[in-house]
Amino acid sequence: MSFKFENLIIWQKSMDLGEEMNLLAISFPKDEVYNLSSQLKRASDSIALNISEGSILQSNAEYRKFLGYSIRSLAEVVTCLHKVIRRKYLSKIDFEKHYKDCYNLMNMTIAYRNKIKK
Structure with missing residues (x-):
């Protein structure tokens, strides 16, 4: 027994990404705890959360909208990563x-969203 979203590769990969970003965020200096660390954690967790939320009891249009939110959260993660490297917290x-x-997950999510009828 499982929820249908648990079988989605994009959900599985987004769960992995969220855990990786959490580990990265906790390695930042303490003065980032309410800024970049928090933002990176929330954005990366939001990817999987929106995939799962959109998959349950939603119309195709609503599901596509939630997948769009996931894609936007991915873009937010990428921007955080750029901030992280500029601040020299990451090699x-x-x-x-x-x-x-992130790039691969974005492309997979867009392709999956495009398969869902409007």
Whole structure:
């Protein structure tokens, strides 16, 4: 027994991304706890939350809207990652890995959203 969203690769990958971003955020300096750390955690968690929320008892149009919110949250995560590297809290190699993960997840989510009838 499972919820249908639990079988979605985009949900599974977004859950993984949220945990990775949480680990990254807790490594930031303490003065970022209410700023960049919090924003990165909330944005990355929002990706999976919107995928799951949109999948339950929603019309196709509503589901597509929630997937759009997930995509926007992904863009927010990418912007946070750019802030993180500018503030030198992350190596370029780690930035590129996280950036690639976000890019791939965005493309997968857009492709999935495009399959849902309007």
